[in-house]
Amino acid sequence: xxxxxxxxxxxxxxxxxxxxxxxxxxxxxxxxxxxxxxxxxxxxxxxxxxxxxxxxxxxxxxxxxxxxxxxxxxxxxxxxxxxxxxxxxxxxxxxxxxxxxxxxxxxxxxxxxxxxxxxxxxxxxxxxxxx
Numbered sequence: 001x002x003x004x005x006x007x008x009x010x011x012x013x014x015x016x017x018x019x020x021x022x023x024x025x026x027x028x029x030x031x032x033x034x035x036x037x038x039x040x041x042x043x044x045x046x047x048x049x050x051x052x053x054x055x056x057x058x059x060x061x062x063x064x065x066x067x068x069x070x071x072x073x074x075x076x077x078x079x080x081x082x083x084x085x086x087x088x089x090x091x092x093x094x095x096x097x098x099x100x101x102x103x104x105x106x107x108x109x110x111x112x113x114x115x116x117x118x119x120x121x122x123x124x125x126x127x128x129x130x131x
Contacts, residue, residue, distance in 0.1 A: 010033040011032055012030070012033050014028060015037065016029045020041070024045075025042060027040070078098070079098055080095075084104060091106075093107060
């Protein structure tokens with residue numbers, strides 16, 4: 001990591017996000033360790049690279065931890081979901097997120113049976129929780 005002159009706060013929870021089309025930016029607000037809030041504004045050009053870096057580095061952190069030490073991840077809540085297909089016939093699961101964002105996850109054909117089994121298991125668990 002590049003040298004910095006001060007130690008940044010540890011960001012512990014994502015509080016809010018906002019698209020700022022007029023500025024071509026995305027603004028995020030976080031809760032920081034020890035209290036307080038920290039806001040950042042990202043130029044749209046660096047958002048994909050930032051997402052990729054975060055996912056890559058998270059994978060490195062998680063692979064170094066035993067499963068019992070994995071953190072309780074902050075959940076992304078969905079408002080709707082459905083299937084999408086591109087012109088090449090590749091399927092994806094399209095999730096609309098609270099706050100208006102969308103997350104589209106490409107699915108390999110082999111993943112469809114796994115997804116079905118996982119949904120069946122989730123339905124069984126949800127049914128057990130109602131009793």
